[in-house]
Amino acid sequence: MRRALLAAVAGGxxxxxxxxxxxxxxxxxxxxxxxxxxxASAESTYVAPDYTTNTKQVCDKVSAxxxxxxxxFSAQMGKMIANKExxxxxxxxxxxxxxxxxxxxxxxxxxxxxxxxxxxxxxxAGEQSxxxxxxxxxxxxxxxxxxTTKDLDAKIESKMLDWMNPxxxxxx
Numbered sequence: 001m002r003r004a005l006l007a008a009v010a011g012g013x014x015x016x017x018x019x020x021x022x023x024x025x026x027x028x029x030x031x032x033x034x035x036x037x038x039x040a041s042a043e044s045t046y047v048a049p050d051y052t053t054n055t056k057q058v059c060d061k062v063s064a065x066x067x068x069x070x071x072x073f074s075a076q077m078g079k080m081i082a083n084k085e086x087x088x089x090x091x092x093x094x095x096x097x098x099x100x101x102x103x104x105x106x107x108x109x110x111x112x113x114x115x116x117x118x119x120x121x122x123x124x125a126g127e128q129s130x131x132x133x134x135x136x137x138x139x140x141x142x143x144x145x146x147x148t149t150k151d152l153d154a155k156i157e158s159k160m161l162d163w164m165n166p167x168x169x170x171x172x
Contacts, residue, residue, distance in 0.1 A: 051117075051118045054118040055117065055118075058114055058116060058117045058122060059167070059170060062113050062114065062129075062167055062171055063171055065106060065109050066164055069106050069109055072105065073099050073102035073103055076096075076098040076099035077095075077152055080092050080096045080143070081146065081148060081149055081151075084147050084148075085148065099137075103136055103137035104134055107133040107134035108130070110129055111126070111127060111130040113126070114127060121170070122167070124166075125166040125169070126166070128166035129166040129167045132166070
């Protein structure tokens, strides 16, 4: 109904402007007398898409991954630390590699969940978050800096914040 009313008003204004412009006495219209552009006074009908429901669904799934999806990573990190403390280098290296594989799985899960996001900005943020997690899987300096559970506790919180940072604006 609103569109029909806008069309009728715009059409009426256009007819009125055309009638005024065809007057023989008004043949030379100056810039001062020119009618305003119809687009300048027309009301915008654009309505931004509502991604609220979909965003909540995607964020709930991503939040669940950050809350519970790092179990395999944590277990392998525990093995890595135990083997480092026991001076069992080959076993520590194997556990580190397994921890990296677990991070890759988490990154893939995040990518999968954000792939259905309707909000393109959330999709990009999720992909960035997944990429950060996946990159950490091969971050030798990160793994080398963790020799004890105290090291892990000190480093993992800031690392998790970094991983989650891209999506926190969407998934608060």
